[in-house]
Amino acid sequence: MGDDRSGALGDRAGESMGGSLGEGVHLRTMTPADVPAVMQLERTLFPQDAWPEEFFRQELAQAEPQASAERATRRYWVAESRNPGADDVLGYAGMMCVLPLADVQTLAVAPAAQGRGLGTDLLRLIIKESQARGAEDLLLEVRADNPGAQRLYRREGFEQIHLRRRYYPDGGDALIMRRRLRPEHPRRPSSAADLRSDLTDRGDAHE
Numbered sequence: 261m262g263d264d265r266s267g268a269l270g271d272r273a274g275e276s277m278g279g280s281l282g283e284g285v286h287l288r289t290m291t292p293a294d295v296p297a298v299m300q301l302e303r304t305l306f307p308q309d310a311w312p313e314e315f316f317r318q319e320l321a322q323a324e325p326q327a328s329a330e331r332a333t334r335r336y337w338v339a340e341s342r343n344p345g346a347d348d349v350l351g352y353a354g355m356m357c358v359l360p361l362a363d364v365q366t367l368a369v370a371p372a373a374q375g376r377g378l379g380t381d382l383l384r385l386i387i388k389e390s391q392a393r394g395a396e397d398l399l400l401e402v403r404a405d406n407p408g409a410q411r412l413y414r415r416e417g418f419e420q421i422h423l424r425r426r427y428y429p430d431g432g433d434a435l436i437m438r439r440r441l442r443p444e445h446p447r448r449p450s451s452a453a454d455l456r457s458d459l460t461d462r463g464d465a466h467e
């Protein structure tokens with residue numbers, strides 16, 4: 261089991277998830293050794309557009325510890341069962357952060373573990389990590405024909421901002437969804453021209 265003490269959310273690593281699955285689920289950083297088990301789930305959960313194994317490996321190469329902290333634009337986790345005899349990997353999630361944006365790269369929960377809050381826990385982990393890294397917005401793509409996942413995302417504060425037609429290899433459309441991570445602060449004027457335009461926007465400019 262990996263020791264996961266690095267990164268902005270390192271304090272959660274190696275601990276049970278505080279969410280609905282409680283003590284039964286252990287969360288840790290995904291390593292290349294997890295990829296075969298992750299691929300089994302990936303093929304089951306994304307039958308039309310499973311990522312190739314190589315894609316996971318490339319993603320992990322851009323995450324700690326393979327990449328240095330400064331270069332680690334990715335972070336991936338696996339959730340695994342503490343129960344002996346249960347399937348090892350119950351779910352996984354990955355994110356990318358290149359400021360000012362973060363992206364949900366993937367989110368998946370094994371069929372037997374779905375509907376008990378693990379997907380919510382993993383998504384909230386990505387949200388927290390994105391906030392901790394200073395991202396302003398968190399973006400994701402979700403299949404238009406996946407209303408279950410869309411419901412989860414809307415409940416967690418995402419809104420649709422675009423529709424990308426024929427985004428997926430089988431011709432399926434994608435919704436682009438966004439969650440704002442910070443309250444919008446009024447822009448601080450950096451020049452006299454900015455100040456004038458701010459005043460004009462507010463309708464109280466003086467000629």
Ligand SMILES: CC(C)(COP(=O)(O)OP(=O)(O)OC[C@H]1O[C@@H](n2cnc3c(N)ncnc32)[C@H](O)[C@@H]1OP(=O)(O)O)[C@@H](O)C(=O)NCCC(=O)NCCS
Pocket residue numbers: 305306367368369370373374375376377378379380381401402403406407408409411412415
């Ligand atoms: C989407 C997914 C990650 C959700 O994981 P989960 O552990 O079942 O999620 P939760 O138990 O936290 O449920 C969260 C919400 O998701 C919604 N939901 C998720 N899957 C659903 C489904 N198949 N049917 C209906 N609602 C669903 C529910 O509205 C639920 O909200 P509720 O608790 O208010 O009822 C999981 O269903 C999954 O892996 N699906 C296949 C892969 C996938 O679609 N990933 C998302 C790619 S963008």
